[in-house]
Amino acid sequence: MEINSGDTAWVLISAALVMLMTPGLALFYGGMVRVKSVLNMMMMCFLALGVVSIIWVLYGYSLAFGPDSGAGLIGNFDFIGMANTVGEVEGTIPTLAFVMFQMTFGIITCALLAGAVADRIRTIAWIAVIVLWTTLVYIPLAHWTWGGGWIGNQLGALDFAGGTVVEINSGFSALALAIVVGQRIGFRRDPMRPHNLPIVLLGAGMLWFGWFGFNAGSALSAGDLAATAMINTQVCTAAAALAWIFVEKIRDGKPTTLGIASGAISGAVAITPSCGFVNPMGALLIGLAAGAICAWAVSLKYKLGYDDSLDVLGVHGIGGLVGMIGIGLVATTAVNDAGGNGLFAGGGFDLLNKQLIASFATMAYVFIVTWLIAMLIDKVIGFRVSPEAEVSGIDLDQHAESGYELTDTTSGAFAGVGQHGLSEYLQQEGRDEKHEDK
Amino acid sequence: MEINSGDTAWVLISAALVMLMTPGLALFYGGMVRVKSVLNMMMMCFLALGVVSIIWVLYGYSLAFGPDSGAGLIGNFDFIGMANTVGEVEGTIPTLAFVMFQMTFGIITCALLAGAVADRIRTIAWIAVIVLWTTLVYIPLAHWTWGGGWIGNQLGALDFAGGTVVEINSGFSALALAIVVGQRIGFRRDPMRPHNLPIVLLGAGMLWFGWFGFNAGSALSAGDLAATAMINTQVCTAAAALAWIFVEKIRDGKPTTLGIASGAISGAVAITPSCGFVNPMGALLIGLAAGAICAWAVSLKYKLGYDDSLDVLGVHGIGGLVGMIGIGLVATTAVNDAGGNGLFAGGGFDLLNKQLIASFATMAYVFIVTWLIAMLIDKVIGFRVSPEAEVSGIDLDQHAESGYELTDTTSGAFAGVGQHGLSEYLQQEGRDEKHEDK
Amino acid sequence: MEINSGDTAWVLISAALVMLMTPGLALFYGGMVRVKSVLNMMMMCFLALGVVSIIWVLYGYSLAFGPDSGAGLIGNFDFIGMANTVGEVEGTIPTLAFVMFQMTFGIITCALLAGAVADRIRTIAWIAVIVLWTTLVYIPLAHWTWGGGWIGNQLGALDFAGGTVVEINSGFSALALAIVVGQRIGFRRDPMRPHNLPIVLLGAGMLWFGWFGFNAGSALSAGDLAATAMINTQVCTAAAALAWIFVEKIRDGKPTTLGIASGAISGAVAITPSCGFVNPMGALLIGLAAGAICAWAVSLKYKLGYDDSLDVLGVHGIGGLVGMIGIGLVATTAVNDAGGNGLFAGGGFDLLNKQLIASFATMAYVFIVTWLIAMLIDKVIGFRVSPEAEVSGIDLDQHAESGYELTDTTSGAFAGVGQHGLSEYLQQEGRDEKHEDK
Amino acid sequence: MKLVTAIVRPFKMEDVKSALEQVGVQGLTVSEVSGFGRQGGHVEVYRGAEYVVNLVPKVKIEILAEDEDAARIVDALVDSARTDRIGDGKVWVVPVETVVRVRTGERGDDAL
């Protein structure tokens, strides 16, 4: 087929939007942790942005979207190092646009995991998580659902933009990770309140914005399907935001800003698999369900004792499930011929069954493999920073930085350039100049 | 007509840009209020994002853009619950893309009102404002100007992207709201300085960015008209930003960052109705006028005693008027056949008159109806939080949250998990663990 | 040619993305300075946004992209005040879309210079820099490379999106400016730590996002070339981010968040000229080189004693050189017929020579002319604020504002409305009301 | 010489300041502190978990005063800061041996 400039423009800008979700997530998560670990959280997100990009062009795209190497489990090496992609066309867009778009999905999915291990893991261990988990968990799953693998091709379950690959995956991988890494010091004792809620809300806004690229971009063309996916995304996100704070109002007495932001994300999560298969009223229902259920799910960790610090399971895992099951209930071919009819649209239990199989297969696979990866990393590298470092702040320990320096009064007098490398020289210079100044 | 993929891509991304304006506004406004009410301000914006989205798909679009139900005042119920929209085409784009694009206008316009009632109103009352005002003020107005109603069709006044529907509307509605709600405690006595100007500037940047979607997206196609609207937006915004700080330099001695941000917004406001009807030199003139006039208008509230806290009237109401009148002066059909010639382009007073009629009709309608709505809400629900809550901070009172927790030193020792619901259980657990820790 | 709606949509949204880079830069730079000068830094960026926009439509576009007025050095006045541009077509897009897109390049390039003179220069002097430098440095350079001037047309050096015009230009102009302006008080003695690293990272994320418009938008069409430019941008940025923190880990012992952000920018800089001429593996190599080299280059200023405060030379000047030279090494016509083959692609030294000539010509021209402009401004207007103002904070001195007011406890009691203009009246009012309140 | 220190509610500062000016206080030093006492803290909620924050924001005022003025200053502070609700704060007085004004080197009462 020929390249269509409108479709290409849409996929390119969508890829840019999805890329922006990772800095958005860095703020959303970064604002939620305590002030002493904001930078580490943002660093984890930016590391995903860096490392996954490289993996993707080297071998990730090839294994995920290369021709199936047999059993519907993994692609082959045809596109290794971006071989055979330059100048090629995929549908109505350049292949490299598709590669780029899909890359950004791998990045954000990996970055989501950081929420489960806030405040406490060594950077080197996190890099190991990125590499191993992307290779052994994300890439196979992308192949299964979208790359010609068994979920998409044999089973025929529906997942428009990543209910399995992105949401259930990140949620249940996060659970495995949180279990292996263990609780933060002070979990269930200290408040650990978000240190900067305005940037949490900003991050939520950026994620909401980027999600239009994520969902509507997944149409891979700028037409009716993209428009449907987009309005569904808006409606479901809005409905879930309201449902979450409604639960809060009833349960806790007050609607919170963290709640409306969390609810919005839970709705965007739930509409991710379903946005191309339901109509706006279906999206509304899915949103109400997602917001209410996830608002309840995030308190499970306190009862069960795993410290999924920023609720990746509660929001993405559970929200993803709601969306996958929602397809089985409210999907309708009136919206998309390539979709199906859910239970309420007269399609019976057939589609619902497929959705459940895809969901459970994903849950099982990602939980087990991530748990194995995490155990391995813990043995070989070791996850946790020292207790002192964790208490006094991982930012200083891992990055020799602190997030804010909002008072400028005494920094000059009680600080000096250090002893290390270049600095030795500077100190010398600095001293001289200091005397000149007087 | 057939769907054009380039036009669709442009309208979809424009809708995303306009959606982003509301989180942008949350920062712009949130940074301007005092630290104790930043979250409430952001909450008001996010509530608009949530509630208006739902209203729009349920009945808002239908009443605004459904076939006129008679007198040019309101649409009908043809599109209720998004009936008859899925798979349809509007011009060269999918109908749902148009619905989505228009939805984002309703959201941001409503969110703008929050600026008039900063720091002091109950969340439940704000939700009532959103529902009633959107239904009784925004939707009719959208119908009048763009939906086949009397301003657009009978009168023939020009309003490209919302000088009446969005700007004059929000400004004069805000005035009515501010009058009914009353002054903040300490108005004209306490400084009430912006608590976080960097996020005000960030918000302004996001608004500027989103405004390209707002204005150039209103062309509903990706061609010459969109390009013209976009460069006009840029020029007018830039000119107004400079004009505002020029006034400040002369009057107050210093140009301020709040001033350059406010000026930019006033320029974007003024070019909103006019961007598709003037050339870049016309936009430059409108911008200079808007920046200078709005810089002066924002001090009116101190003289007249209404507490339009963040100057919705001064910036949007007055800026919108400048833009509407500007069309009557500098519009030229050289730019857009569908437009007209203003006074300076040899068109005489005809166009100017129409612009004035449309503006005054809007001012009168929205002020009166909003005033009635506000009185009703004040009687039935009550607007104000208690004076203690207002003084010690609405964030804690309405949302049980505080914006920032930038020192981590003592939060553990002097805080504990609470008594409520789940928390009872946690406390139990927490205590045990605490003792283990030692 | 006819307008193509897909290409137009892509260029319009790209222009919006590039515009957003300047607010992004305001955060990136604003977070890096001390708390007492954050607003001044953001103001400098917003002033560039305002003033350059006006210059561009008045005469900038005409001189840069108007028909060459003879020697390949400058355009003519054909498009003065946007004459002969409305309704015209350039390639497959409206001329005004092209004007708008190019305008945003001029803005951000000028804003970059602010990084060299952080914390210490008078606003009026900065405005003089914007006007003179844009006119005498940026505009000619844009003409040389893209507007039909000698670098693009005679020499035939390759520069896809601004390695010379934007990056080398800003870097070496910044050096000249830093030298003339002189060091900040306390340079090499006080730490001058970034006051808000989360907004630095947010700014970096916004720049990364905007850079897709910058680079892939420079294809001026939504097709294969844009897709290639985009994925190259992503890969190079990611690689440089990782290379920079790898250097840090080796040299300083810890990877920092400022490092990963800086590295990302250095990679985006290096791929700017090369993104349309290399394949993703070439981009990877350029990124690794850029990150490592720039990580080293930023410490030069301490050795050599010029206070390029936020490392415009080290990141943009050097990064731009890496990219220009990188073209001479790894460019391949397999990606772009209009490009060339670099040394490693079997093209010999020919292309490399051209790249070096273009780079050195740019370095020499911009350094000398900027130095002359700066000397002139320093003589006539004077750059520096008073030492007291610099020590106690330029925000208060130049803008009568302070960035943050995060504690609300005593502001009411110890502050009052002032003596100036309107305020006199307010104070009167305020006092009365104050007594009523009691 | 005495050092009078007061811990008061932030929102009473306006009144306290006026009262102090009326008894002739011309200088003072203010700092932000957190108080723990009989007054309960407030409750915050995050994702369904409820926390009690027991520290209450207070303002600390320090005033150097001549011996004979101290009592009057204490009275002014107590009167103006009072709201009659738990958490109004404390005022205390400590003897001071030397006071110097940095600018002039003046000592004792002249230093105020």
Next chain:
Amino acid sequence: MKLVTAIVRPFKMEDVKSALEQVGVQGLTVSEVSGFGRQGGHVEVYRGAEYVVNLVPKVKIEILAEDEDAARIVDALVDSARTDRIGDGKVWVVPVETVVRVRTGERGDDAL
């Protein structure tokens, strides 16, 4: 009456608070301070330049106490704040002449 002041490590506050409650302290005032002393600061790195920050975050606790309680409070503070590593902080006691509870105007021991 005495004013007991302590400079302690922030992360020991949990223990200090418990210890104080056990010796009957019912109110106190906390502020954030920075300490300079034998304890070294930490190192931060920015774009390859390394800085030593010599100020260490500390918490200052002020407790008004009856004369006879002061010694016990000091002991409780010292015991609970100790980690045996450099930088544990100081505790000191200053005599106080008057204490008033703002809410009631009560003076002396009743004011606590």
Next chain:
Amino acid sequence: MKLVTAIVRPFKMEDVKSALEQVGVQGLTVSEVSGFGRQGGHVEVYRGAEYVVNLVPKVKIEILAEDEDAARIVDALVDSARTDRIGDGKVWVVPVETVVRVRTGERGDDAL
């Protein structure tokens, strides 16, 4: 034992610190405070409304010292913090009854 307290201009800290080191001070505690006094505040402008902020940022330094060192420390503070312009601040000395070093439990002069 004495407690020497100084309120000084933030930007003089560099000089004050050097001066204190020269008279043998090895530890001190710093906090951020706001001062109100003869020195005028600064003016801020927001959307055309002008505000006078009468609180000036100051730094408070607290130094525990042996009786015989106190005078020298006061002199060092006054000399080094002086700029001869209004707002240079105050230095005062309060008697201290007990000082304990938390780490060791040492008391009195040994605790410094």
